[in-house]
Amino acid sequence: MASRGRAEIVAHFPTTHQRVVDELGRRIVGGAWEPGDPLPVEDALAAEIGVSRGLLREAVKSLVAKGMLHVRPRTGTRVLPPEQWNHLDRDVLRWKQAGDSAALLRDTGELRRIVEPAAARLAADRAGPEDVRVLYDCLAAMEAAAARPGRSGYVEADIAFHRALLDAGGNRLLGSLGRAVDIALEHSFVVSIRTPGAVEASLPGHRAVVRAVEARDPAAAAAAVLAIIEAADQEITRSPGPPGT
Numbered sequence: 525m526a527s528r529g530r531a532e533i534v535a536h537f538p539t540t541h542q543r544v545v546d547e548l549g550r551r552i553v554g555g556a557w558e559p560g561d562p563l564p565v566e567d568a569l570a571a572e573i574g575v576s577r578g579l580l581r582e583a584v585k586s587l588v589a590k591g592m593l594h595v596r597p598r599t600g601t602r603v604l605p606p607e608q609w610n611h612l613d614r615d616v617l618r619w620k621q622a623g624d625s626a627a628l629l630r631d632t633g634e635l636r637r638i639v640e641p642a643a644a645r646l647a648a649d650r651a652g653p654e655d656v657r658v659l660y661d662c663l664a665a666m667e668a669a670a671a672r673p674g675r676s677g678y679v680e681a682d683i684a685f686h687r688a689l690l691d692a693g694g695n696r697l698l699g700s701l702g703r704a705v706d707i708a709l710e711h712s713f714v715v716s717i718r719t720p721g722a723v724e725a726s727l728p729g730h731r732a733v734v735r736a737v738e739a740r741d742p743a744a745a746a747a748a749v750l751a752i753i754e755a756a757d758q759e760i761t762r763s764p765g766p767p768g769t
Contacts, residue, residue: 549619
């Protein structure tokens with residue numbers, strides 16, 4: 525069994541249901557319908573997308589669960605304001621990444637500043653030998669990826685490191701939060717490492733985090749993580765952007 529600190533890469537082949545959810549979700553995030561607007565008549569929307577009414581209804585249910593739509597008898601299905609969306613939902617994060625990349629990067633950086641230093645303190649207080657070993661394994665994976673042509677696997681290893689750090693404090697809510705924001709972290713890391721020298725500069729900081737956790741030094745662990753986040757923010761500002769932009 526793979527250690528809990530390692531990222532898993534699973535091929536994803538969307539079902540017809542997921543494709544309909546994606547189509548509607550992207551339209552909502554992209555502003556095709558304003559908050560409070562009703563969705564088009566069911567028959568017309570299903571025909572436009574090219575699916576059955578049953579599939580459309582199931583997709584609508586998924587978006588209701590994500591806080592993006594509200595269904596009420598006689599008034600129909602209406603779009604809810606972004607304040608009510610579940611912004612930690614993996615689909616919502618993907619749609620935001622495609623629709624407003626800059627806002628997602630800003631929100632991710634702010635969330636990391638709030639959460640990760642405190643999580644590092646907790647890890648330094650509570651981490652056991654296995655937690656430290658997982659962090660060292662993730663660091664080794666980052667170092668190996670950094671030495672490969674094209675840095676293949678570096679982002680995945682970096683995500684696994686930060687997920688393992690949140691797990692190491694023994695707080696299950698923090699661990700779940702780390703898994704929930706994987707897509708946001710991936711987007712942030714892909715942009716930041718495109719800055720020349722960013723990968724090489726990040727490794728000593730990650731090494732400092734592991735050593736501080738191993739030494740049970742909460743202040744040093746928090747400071748090391750904060751330094752990583754601040755460096756990433758600067759790299760994102762200087763980055764030429766994600767591939768394809």
